[in-house]
Amino acid sequence: MKEKGLDFKHKEVINIVDGKKLGYVQDVCADLETGTITSIIVPGESNKLLNIFANNNEIVIPWDKIRCIGDELILVEISTL
Numbered sequence: 001m002k003e004k005g006l007d008f009k010h011k012e013v014i015n016i017v018d019g020k021k022l023g024y025v026q027d028v029c030a031d032l033e034t035g036t037i038t039s040i041i042v043p044g045e046s047n048k049l050l051n052i053f054a055n056n057n058e059i060v061i062p063w064d065k066i067r068c069i070g071d072e073l074i075l076v077e078i079s080t081l
Contacts, residue, residue, distance in 0.1 A: 013042050013074045016067060022059060025074065029060070038063050040074070 013022040027041040044059040061076050068075040 008037075008040055008069075008074070011069075011072060011074050013040070013061065013076055015078050016075050017077055017079055022061075022076070026058070036063075040066070 008025040008028050011025050013025060014020070015022055023042040023044070025040050026043050028037050029039045029041065030037050039060050039062045042059045042061065044057045061078065065076045065078055066074060067077050
């Protein structure tokens, strides 16, 4: 999965565990030393069940939770607690 950070913008993120739409990619985080993307950020809601990843109403999804990147969608696998 070689993608550029800008390629993620405006792709919809869906959790394959429960089929829920999480929103659209707002930003990406990268390791500046290696140039690799470490996570994607989706705007969250205060009542989301994914509070373990939430910070300031954002859902930070680690790179290792991304399962597939398509032209319009990003599929992630996040278990809710």
